[in-house]
Amino acid sequence: MNMKKSWLISWVCLLAVACNDPYENTTFLVNDSSPTAAYLEAHAESFSEWVSILHYTNMFNALNQADLIFTSFVPDNAAVKAFYSQKGVESIEGLGEAYAQELVRYHVVPSGIPAERFTEGYAVYASTYSGDRLVINFREGGAGAIYVNDIAHLTQIPDTVVNGYIYVLDAVLPPMVETISDRVSNDSRYAIFKEALNETGWLSRLSVPYDTTFNNFGGFVLTKKNFTVLAVADDVFQANGINNLAALKSHLGASTTDYTATTNPLWQYVAYHIISGSLFAEDMNHFETNDTMKLLSTNEGGSVLAITRTGGEFFLNYEGEQLQLVDARSNQELKNGVIHEVDGLMEMWTPDPVIVDWDLCNFPDIAEIVNKTNPAIYHNVDGTEYKVAFTPEAVTSYTWTGNATKTSTSTWPVLGLATEKTGSINGGNYGAMFHDMLSVNVGYLGSFETKTPVIIKGQYKVELFFGYGTSLNTFRANGSKCQFSFDGTPKEALMYKTVTTNAVGLFSVVIAEMIEFEATAAHAFKLVVMDPLASTNSDYRLQLDYIKFTPIK
Secondary structure, eight states, X not given: OOHHHHHHHXXXXXXXXXXXXXXXXXXXXXXXXXXXXXXXXXXXXXXXXXXXXXXXXXOTGXXXXXXXXEEEEEEOHHHHHHHHHHHTOSSXXXXXXXXXXXXXXXXXXXXXXXXXXXXXXXXXEEEOTTSOEEEEXXXXXXXXXXXXXXXEEEEEEEEEETTXXXXXXXXXXXXXXXXXXXXXXXXXXXXXXXXXHHHTTHXXXXXXXXXXXXXXXXXXXXXXXXXXXXXXXXHHHHHTTXXXXXXXXXXXXXXXXXXXXXXXXXXXXXXXXEEESOOOHHHHTOOSSSXXXXXXXXXXXXXXXXXXXXXXEEEESTTTTOBOBOGGGOOEEETTEEEEEESSOOOOOOOOOOOEEEETTOOHHHHHHHHHHOTTOTTOOOSSOXXXXXXXXXXXXXEEEOOOOSSOTTTSOSEEEXXXXXXXXXXXXXXXXXXXXXXXXXXTTOEEEEEOOOBOSEEEEEEEEEEEOGGGGGGTTTOEEEEEEETTEEEEEEETTTOOSSSSEEEEEEEEEEEEESSSBOOEEEEEEOOTHHHHOXXXXXXXXXXXXXXXX
């Protein structure tokens, strides 16, 4: 069996609802070292219960492949038995095969996570075979203080096997099987909010964890579709004189009957409470700079949510309702995202224009493809610079056209993500926002297009921040012409001409001294490389970090 076929079968087996073990009676021992499942079986005194689960799900031999690398988080026997007791069953059979398979997939990461990835005070985010996220926190107290999802404590770090790493847990991680739609429907606190979701068509959208994209070759790609929902509880509605859905419609002025129309006030109100991608409270409240406000785009499309930091606290729409997340009811992690509860109605509100720092890699589909490739690198930094190439099937937030180039695509992808490595500039060697940049190697007259976040209407100065490496010194004297456009209005700027010193770092160039956006909305953005050296010089590439929109008052 060749490697490509082996990978395909194992991937399908791990992701499918049911799959016979394709590796039964196959030997995988290499260099006198055991692969994952064989190692666990050889240490039955600690892992016999988990081994039974692997056999029951037909995943035992899938984890024995020597040509793949896994990181397995394995509960010991005591942890598995305690989990059965909590579930009211005697063995894994009592939970059913589908649940058991999801349980195993949730404990396995499709890449290697060595112990040196953990740094005290920082979290490691790992995407599992189930498509969900594990959060591994290294707290104060050294190696004995590492926790997964704040549920399980790592008791052994790690056993290295021929095809990866095994970390031992003192508790089972319950798999994510409940969707946002399930949680809202089953929680009596959200009866009115649930009816509003249902009436506008959002309830069914929030029940589907994956989008299926078909390609020209008859294949398909499953892309995780995550959302962040800011839910309003019934007691908040009632405190505002809204006791049922009809009263909410009246309050919003939603008098028409087509509540699925994007122009309907009820649909707009509901969509304003939904953000694409999974944002935990720490993500929403994270500020890279000394700014005191940042904006989040919502699915309403024409309104933004403002997060304000003041007095050590965080508020939503501070100059409007001054909302906060309800701590005890936030960070509800589910199969397709996160629910937070807010302490007010959170009606649509538009602040005055504010500075917007648009990170060019901050898209849910980019996070998904990066986490599938290497779950330890997204928004993280270590001693290595990583690059992840985008594909049109996996990354739909960008469209691009690449022309001939002498820069190797294996070194710099046509379009992709490039991380920085550990350094002295805000923790990285470039000082990039979130430690990553958009890598562009599209050649002369090559281009890419995307959508900006929602920008509040007004006039702005626009600057592009980019990473500079010393191999780009050739382009400093004359610069490298690029054309930028917003909604089809072109501007030109010379990249690299503004670099003041031949040293690795982050620099900026002004795209537009003034541009006016006449509506609060997302805008079409396009970049065209106008420098012929992009196709003839083997060092050429762009490393784009973020675009800053500064209001002109």
